[in-house]
Amino acid sequence: MNKTITALAIGLLCYVVNAQEYPVAAIAEDLKENADAVVRLENTKITIQDQRNMTVDYKRVITVLNEQGDYDIDAYLYYNPSIDIQDVEVLILDASGEEIEKFKKKDLGDRSVVSGFYGDNRVKYLGYTATSYPYTVVFTYNYETSRTAFLDSWNPISSYYLSTEKSEFEIHAPANLGLHSKESNLENFAYDKQELADGYTYTANHITAIKPEDYCPPSDKLFPSVAFALTKFHLEGVDGEASDWATFGKWMYDNLLKDTYDLSDATKAKMKALVADKSTTYEKAKAVFEYVQKNTRYISIQVGIGGWKPMLASEVDNLGYGDCKALTNYTKNLMDAAGITSYYTVVAAGSEKKDIDANFTAIQGNHIILEIPTEEEDVWVDCTSQVHPFNFIGDFTDDRDVLVIKPEGGEIVRTVAFLNEDNWQETIAHCKIDTDGNLIGDVEIKTSGTQYDNRFGIERIDTDDKEKYYKKYWDNLNHLSLNTINFENNKDKVEFSEKISLSAANYLSFSGDMGLFVPNAFNVISSTPDRYRNRTTPLYIRRGFLDKDTYEIEIPTGMKIDVLPEPITMDKEFGVYKMSVSQEGQKLIYHREYGLKAGTYPKEKYSEFRKFMRAVSKADGAKIVINKTT
């Protein structure tokens, strides 16, 4: 009896001491600066027992300082049938560190997370409405899984406006499984690393919050992180081995792809017939790709190993749909039938370029494309798009290292790049201003490269939406009416042309006998990036491009030119701008050239860049004064 009471008392005592471990008052002042929340402790412990057994213990204590900080709580536990949740719990503490609420496994929300059409991934999450700030959330879980193909990484900074008191990471694996790691952005970051006999530990303390800036690099190029992978791993019932990309590619081919190429003889014969009259590999491949575009659509179904293994080619043939794996693999099988060699290729897709790291062998990437070597060049296609031209992948997968899977093994290869001037736009206009000040004329916009990618979709939207699109695009033109809109999509040259005949009432603004107008009617930059008293990140321009504009503008009869803007030429390492206006009788010829060059420039360049952009927006708004001739 006495014993029980003592035990209980000690238990209580421990509990109280424990609960008050995280009073808000203990947070250092500098960690509250720019912070919506403070991670008091993040502790991840990964123990890999063998190729098919792994335990993950996780604890995150976070103090939320204000409403925006609610988004940093991150109390989500994603799971699927191969993950066995042992325990998951959330405690809510008040500002003094006293527990005010407790959520056990059954109290947490649970819902399906499907990124495509269907999948078996789910998430457990905290549904909590805070009543006052600050408060603290203690999130703990541990689970067991056979899925050792994916290991959590160490991310001591996970978000902007978030500071951290302590971040600890520990990973253990038997030596024969070949644990390896990849460190990113650790150069200017204070941390402690221990190499253990069977793994690593990483620790970092007192990390202040950072703020995002205009034209700053994406977070994966900025935030410190360490990723891990095993040479011998397990994935949904399949053992895998990957000491380098060659063996990993071979494993993928043998286990995930090889037995899916089962097209029927009829379909194979259809492909042979389809390319029979084509002479070059390029033309043959184009015919097969266009067949796929016409006969399939993208639907994603990801269950179990199906998240990594494509559906059978015959199944795609029957259903007429599939996800990126299924459609690409199906296309490859059709190419085989037509006698064309092509390769299933893993890529990290997104308009932000991201490489499959040549020096870090692990399952990476989020998308599949197809490589087709031809006589002249390596052709790349995205089989999930029914609208992109053959041999044009746009900015979603261009210019990055990808993993090409060949039957004999994997290879890291770089995709085609659309660089600065490749992404051009040319705007040509012929117009006049009538005596009432209305602008009337014809405009043609031609685009290529990533600018083609940005614009060629306009052709397919509703008439109403087209009108809205152009009214938004030319929001500098008040009272815009569109008379005709015509498109020409040259898929072979990857050139899109928009021909618009339009009028804009009151383009000329009268101030008494004087009229003012902006000669740059059709391509105006009007915003300037933010000013920073202390720029902390490099200047980053994600995509380069080049715009050229030539407008011929006739001024009303009975009016003459008073003042023309001075010509401008700026040529900087990050961009160019040229503008000039010349006069031929009642006609003005306006020339403009504006382009940025992709790249990462030192942070000192930012203020020069901002000056440049200000000058551009000022020059784009430069006005011409005309007078009534009396």
Place this chain on the structure above:
Amino acid sequence: MKKLSLFIFLLTATTLFAQEYDFGKVTKEELEEKEYESDPDAHAAILQNHRETYLVSGVDDWKIVTEIYKKIKIYDKDGFDFATEAVDLYKNAGTRETIRKIKAVTYNLENGKVVESKLDKDQIFETNLAYSYFETKFTLPNVKAGSVIEISYEINSPFYTNFEDVIYQYDVPVKKFYTEVRVLKGMHYKQSGKGEGFSLLQTSHETKVDHRLGQDVDVYRFTGENIPALKQESYVDNIDNYRGGIVFELDYIQIGTYFRSYSQTWTDVAQRIGSQTDYKDDLDKARFVDDLVDPIIAGTTDPVEKMNKIFNYVKKEFTWNELDGKYFYNGLKKTVKEKKGNSGDINLLLIVMLRYAGIDANPVVISTKDNMVPLFPTLDRLNYVIAHAQIGEEEFLMDATREFSEVNVLPVNDYNWQGIYINNTKLRWKKIPLRQPEQSFVSADLMFTLSEDGSAEGKMRKIYDKHHAMNFRKAFKDVKLDDYLMEMESDYGGIEISDYKPVNTDASNKKAMESFSFFYDEAAEEIGGKLYMEPLVFLSRTESPFLAETREYPIDFGFPYESKKNVIVTIPEGYVVEHLPQSSKMELPDGIGEVVYLASKTPTGFRISYDLKINYAMVSQPYYIHLKDFFSKMVEIESEKIILSKA
């Protein structure tokens, strides 16, 4: 209810009426069709939508069966979404809705021949979404531009008092529409059509004998042809208010001598809500609020002051969990303990506290904007409750869920049609209008000195009242001050702000204010030795919000408002005002709104003032053309330059 229902409802046979569709009958013409005749932009069209709803007896209870058949034409790739069918189903602890007899076929024309592809059973997926909902989903095989698909299935629901709305208007056109609803004679459903297309529907009603049972059934039929696609527009209160549909609600049952009413008039509805325990006993028996209220009103005698204090207390201390509700979610005790709850918890608690303070406070039950306008007296369609107080002759409305709402300044979402006032003590139930709030006010005063290089240095002050104050306070609180200022600097054309002073950013029922000094290096443009400046400088309207040529639905401004701008400029030494725009006034028809521009010279420069009034929160569609013109002219007026030249 369960036993009773067995007695009341009787079987209506499913085979009583011939079905008007023929699964599998897809013609070559349908497959060859390239576009929808009256809407060539349509990516897909519903060629036929056939639906029958009726009651049947289940194993131990009744259920509603709905049979659905659709034939859909896919014109191009952007119509592929219509080849995926997702059916959301509901379950509770004891029972669930089920879907069965799923049949789906795609038809394509290949080399002049019609080729069928059937849906494979293992391509049907069920997902447990969250809480009580799950979803059955499938997508048809071999869908291509030009395909025609057929889908049919049957939903069985044990929740037989809930008739789902019949929707007949979609985002694509519908060629043929047919819905049949069969109920036992004696079960009276209110039906109401909504949306523009309702006039296109033909309705018929007949009473027939189910010969097998010797019972009468009421058959309601709705047929329609060529129903246009629902257009999407901005500034719409809730698009579903305009979507064509038929709404059903059980009104009363009268079979033989049995009678039970469900809802008839708004008074009935009010009494029914009023008789729920949440509204009846709980509002007066909550003694535990006494200790809460006493310190708040200690020393206060004026009832209006008491009300304000209690309202501010509830707003400040209690957090809304973002859930709507006319009933309690937590209940009063738990709400007080946890300091949070849904709209029912918070606003009913407010009423309880006001009553304890001796104020005549009562609930007003409403349907919020995002919940659509109720079409006839109905309980189910009301989703929210706010508080009403009467002090002497004066009436006050309050919603304490939002931190920055005020007495008589409710969140915009609350102003929808009207509310049901429920006064159980005085046995008074009535409708009160909630059409629009009072006019909200905002002003901007700008005073600066212009330099020869076109830059300006000066001060600005903004004042916000009512809804403008509510929006400002929310925006101000939601972001860090640094970011707020940065955002404002860039919204105002790149000005540089210093000495920023906000006033009353937390207090409500008072005007909010902000003032600051600024430097703007592009206030005027130097061209050929003259300075050109826009009259409202960085406060100019650069784009009209109404760009579309035509409009389908009313325009929702949220609240009526007045916006004033004053600009006082000292011009550089040695310059004179060469051109100043003329003062002008524009009016919208029928007192909807007006704008006045005044421009005048002063000894040191000039002064511009602008006063815009929009007098209604909601403006009906025929006025669109006037609004479009009005806003577009404002853009024009605000772009006419002031010219300064050297003397």
